[in-house]
Amino acid sequence: MNLSSRSNRFCTLFQIRYPLIQAGMAGGSTTPALVAAVSEAGGLGTLGAGYMTPEQISAAIREIRSRTDRPFAVNLFILPEPGQGPHEQEQRQKADEAWRLLAPLREKTGTREERPPAVWSESYREQLAVLLEERVPVFSSTFDVPDAATLAECARLGIRTIGTATTVREAAALEEAGVDAIVAQGSEAGGHRGTFPGDSDGEPPLIGTMALVPQIADLVRVPVIAAGGIMDGRGIAAALALGAEAVQLGTAFLACAESGAHAVHKEAVLAARDESTVLTRSVSGKHARGIRTALLDELRPLDSRLPSYPAQNALTQGIRRSAAKAGNPAYMAMWAGQAASLARRSGAAQIIEELVRETGEVLNRLSGQKL
Numbered sequence: 001m002n003l004s005s006r007s008n009r010f011c012t013l014f015q016i017r018y019p020l021i022q023a024g025m026a027g028g029s030t031t032p033a034l035v036a037a038v039s040e041a042g043g044l045g046t047l048g049a050g051y052m053t054p055e056q057i058s059a060a061i062r063e064i065r066s067r068t069d070r071p072f073a074v075n076l077f078i079l080p081e082p083g084q085g086p087h088e089q090e091q092r093q094k095a096d097e098a099w100r101l102l103a104p105l106r107e108k109t110g111t112r113e114e115r116p117p118a119v120w121s122e123s124y125r126e127q128l129a130v131l132l133e134e135r136v137p138v139f140s141s142t143f144d145v146p147d148a149a150t151l152a153e154c155a156r157l158g159i160r161t162i163g164t165a166t167t168v169r170e171a172a173a174l175e176e177a178g179v180d181a182i183v184a185q186g187s188e189a190g191g192h193r194g195t196f197p198g199d200s201d202g203e204p205p206l207i208g209t210m211a212l213v214p215q216i217a218d219l220v221r222v223p224v225i226a227a228g229g230i231m232d233g234r235g236i237a238a239a240l241a242l243g244a245e246a247v248q249l250g251t252a253f254l255a256c257a258e259s260g261a262h263a264v265h266k267e268a269v270l271a272a273r274d275e276s277t278v279l280t281r282s283v284s285g286k287h288a289r290g291i292r293t294a295l296l297d298e299l300r301p302l303d304s305r306l307p308s309y310p311a312q313n314a315l316t317q318g319i320r321r322s323a324a325k326a327g328n329p330a331y332m333a334m335w336a337g338q339a340a341s342l343a344r345r346s347g348a349a350q351i352i353e354e355l356v357r358e359t360g361e362v363l364n365r366l367s368g369q370k371l
């Protein structure tokens, strides 16, 4: 048995060889070189474009296309337009207070920012316009359901769509809206939870990959993509056994040669243990999993006084940038999943090759086995 496109619905739909997706990871890890290398190797590379300007996105798409003619995806955060969030006034007030609370962290990291950022995020609408204009092969998204007009336009242009769910309820909403495939993101996953607004300020639903994938697979008809803690052939075979038709790996590609992650972040991933990551809301205002650092510890007691995403994300950006510039891991946000210790340094194509081989080995070993 092997991991190939022949009988896989996801591969047929997305026109790829292996049902392996390299997750879009906003913040610079997913360079055009990484995306293209994964797609060239037969997987689906994804550009994490959530923090990029429209100009940066179109330049990156051009670069990916200069390196490969295989399908690739671009991932965006679905957010209200800047200044138009549902509780804008309240968030502004919280942001003013948070700015004062963060002064000691700016001091410690030598962050010279005179005033809080006026704009908290890029415009999702403007980013999306680039994807449509460029007719990217795949539009992948997280944080909410793409609106009907966007999905209709994608269908018209031949753009495949992927949404992200962290609960069965979210998966149902995505299928109802008409996405082509759904990521079931378990709580082991590195980076931000894709949880829709409304859930993100309270206790987040933290359903593990093992529990989430079969429950979503039982409900929806579109292909399910398992994500969270999958690092090798064992994880991929397990995800397939749970009913997933594809897998999405983020942390597994963070430390690879083509990844644009900061050198300090790569080393922290490779040095991680099972207990190294924690879930935090205080860095960005939205729950995310990362390697425990002083930044996460020092922000935690302030949590109830900090605004939501994207305000808090913008407020801590200067601090994180100063720390990254100084190569100081203590005040960086180094997103990573619970199985980070299984990450590899090798090139992306080699990782894909190894994942395919390992999965084949596991599936062969298990075939014919009985309880």
Ligand SMILES: Cc1cc2nc3c(=O)[nH]c(=O)nc-3n(C[C@H](O)[C@H](O)[C@H](O)COP(=O)(O)O)c2cc1C
Binding pocket: 023, 024, 025, 026, 027, 029, 048, 049, 050, 075, 076, 141, 142, 164, 185, 188, 189, 190, 191, 192, 227, 228, 229, 230, 248, 249, 250, 251, 252, 254, 334, 335, 336, 337, 338, 339
């Ligand atoms: C550094 C990092 C950044 C991430 N950024 C994004 C993002 O921009 N958009 C997105 O949909 N998911 C993002 N994720 C989550 C991934 O899509 C995926 O759910 C996760 O990596 C799966 O778990 P794993 O890291 O254990 O493989 C990010 C994950 C990491 C580790």
